Amino acid sequence: MSKLGTLGHRLHRGEVSYDFVGKRKIWYTVSIIVTIVAIVGLVVNGLKESIDFSGGAVFNTPKTSMSVSDVQSKISGDTDGRDATVQKLGNGSMRVQVAGLSTDESKKVQQEIAKDLDLPASKIDAEIVGPSWGKEITHKAVEGLIIFLVLVVIYLAIAFEWRMAVAALVALLHDLTITVGVYAIVGFEVSPGTVIGLLTILGYSLYDTVVVFDGLKEASKDITKKNTATYSEVANRSLNSTLVRSINTTVVALLPVAALLFIGGGILGAGMLNDIALALFVGLTAGAYSSIFIATPIVAELKEHEPQMKSLRKRVLAKRASEAAKAKARLAAGESPADPDDSDDRPEDDEDGAAPAVVGPGAQRTGGSDSASRPTRNQPSNRGTRGRNRPSGKRH
Known part of the structure; x- marks a missing residue:
């Protein structure tokens, strides 16, 4: 961990760096491949809607020692010709979901399930869920998503510029597409918890992007x-200066989400935790990736097409080529590449683009790389005479 902290300080000070922007075509290729896989998974498998969206019945059994596969095989063929989803809950009971059942059909299926599991029908709790509630949630979620995206684009365009707003929007769509695709590939049910998770990751996805x-x-x-x-x-x-910070914040956010997904959902069998945690886990990971490898490179590419930035690139490259040619000429002449007597050897530019001026007695401050001459510090040395004529003794 100490090495990671040292690396973070070195990255922040610019002592070491990795060329994320220069290798943006590699990251674009990786993102395109992952996005295509997610879209193919979504088209082939589709999203498995929970009964909250499709409507149906939920049957909860008492605590039992039977496994999910045992219950699945026992009730097979007794769910009115519809597929049943069986989940083991944390208290040891079973939850059986059958989509598309009406009230009369659910009573018949309840009797059949009780008979298959050798339980009294009164011990099985039945709950009917209508599809209208789920559809209303979906409609409101889509409205909220559209409003959120519009407000984000407007805010980023005002606070920063439109190119950054475009890059952030592309990163958000990238994260949402991958998250939904993973849901389709894994086969998790899309429940109201999934919608909550998807809306939550939007803010997390933007956090690192806005910091950068x-x-x-x-x-x-x-x-x-x-x-x-x-x-x-x-x-x-x-x-590079914000890289370690982004990694640290993402890891800290992923730890509790991973606990929800792998312990709460996987071991304890809490179905709703699975739905929320999977969306958060995939979304946070994709958001950290997109803020580093997608958003900033897109901004840089858009800015490099501006006339001012094109002119800046030409000047920078010309300056470097000139300096390299001069250094090569000095080497050919047998001189040091950085000859202190060379008239072009000037102090490096500071952050404001002006060379630091050294001020001496009677000299004026001057700066800029085009200055013909620079004032030098010319102060008489008082070494060895310090305190020679200094009065001593008490004052009278």
Whole structure:
């Protein structure tokens, strides 16, 4: 862990970095492949709706020692020709869901299930769920999603710029598509808990993206006046400086979600926890990936197409080529690549694009890489004379 902390400090100070933006085509390819797999899984398997959306009946049995497969085989053929979903609850009881049953049909199925499991019919609780409630939830969730996306785009366009809003929207759609695709592939039921999870991950997905965008906005301020780095390089530097923070916050958020998914849902058998936890787990993971590998590279690519950024790139590359040619010429002449007597050897630009000026007596401050001359510090040395004529003794 100490090494990770040290790496985080080095990334933040820019001592080490990884070229996320420069290798964006690799990340785009990975995202496209994963998204295609998710869409294919959604088309082939479809979403398995719970009875909250399709309507039907829920039958809860008392605590039993039978397994899910035992109950599934015993009630097979006695659910009025419909598929039944069996879940073992945390208290040891069984939950049997049969979609599409009316009230009269549910009473008949209740009698059959009680007979198959050798239980009194009165010991099996039956609950009828109408499809209208689930459809209303779906309608409201879609409305909330659309309103959320519109407000996010407007806010990011005002707080940052429209390119960042577009990149954040692409990252959000990327996360939602992958989450829904995983649901279809795994075969989990889509319940109201799933809808809650999907709406929750939208905020988590935006968190890291906005943090990176805020740092990028500050770092790219007056970038065209500096001629020291291209926009993509500044974006990559901002991304590296927040990388460890993004990883840490994502891991901390995933730990309780993983406990809900693998312990609460997998071991204890709480069905609703499965629905919420899977959406959160996949969404948080996809959101961390998209904020690092998708959103920022998209912003950099869009910005690099601006005329100002194109001109900046040409100036930066020309400056570097000129410096490289001068260094090569010095080497050919047998001189040091950084000859202190060379007239072009100037102090490095600071963050504002101006070379730091050294002020001495009678000198004026000057800056900029085009300065013909620079003031030097010319102060007489008083080493060895310090305190020579200093009065001693008590004052009278």
